[in-house]
Amino acid sequence: MSNLEDLVPLRRxxxxxxxxxxxxxxxxxxxxxxxxxxxxxxxxxxxxxGETPYSxxxxxxxxxxxxxLRRGDLSVTEVCFEVGCTSLGSFSSxxxxxxxxxxxxxxxxxxxxxxxxxACIAKIHTRPVRNGEARRAPHP
Numbered sequence: 001m002s003n004l005e006d007l008v009p010l011r012r013x014x015x016x017x018x019x020x021x022x023x024x025x026x027x028x029x030x031x032x033x034x035x036x037x038x039x040x041x042x043x044x045x046x047x048x049x050g051e052t053p054y055s056x057x058x059x060x061x062x063x064x065x066x067x068x069l070r071r072g073d074l075s076v077t078e079v080c081f082e083v084g085c086t087s088l089g090s091f092s093s094x095x096x097x098x099x100x101x102x103x104x105x106x107x108x109x110x111x112x113x114x115x116x117x118x119a120c121i122a123k124i125h126t127r128p129v130r131n132g133e134a135r136r137a138p139h140p
Contacts, residue, residue, distance in 0.1 A: 022084035
């Protein structure tokens, strides 16, 4: 675990990722917010939150992408760029890894009552899983 003094600036950087997920954020920019070197920031973030800054940011982006895809009025490519990803291939790969299906398949299927839920509520129930958990989940 990182030392206690690092937690406040690390939370500040994490909060920035939560708010500004669609902006071009990289480790150097996040480290500046936390007033740390990029290397120290990456190590401390992982120790404090159990994942890399990139993984955390991508999870926020995928959460938002799921809400936009459920709405159904944007293409997968539009959603990719809307959430701050710059590569459709990387977005699709990460989405599939976390959600267990491609963005196109997710967009195309019926979401029932989930589609009408506010994003802040829906993300609790539809939060992407990390660390390959989607591959282990049984498919109906």
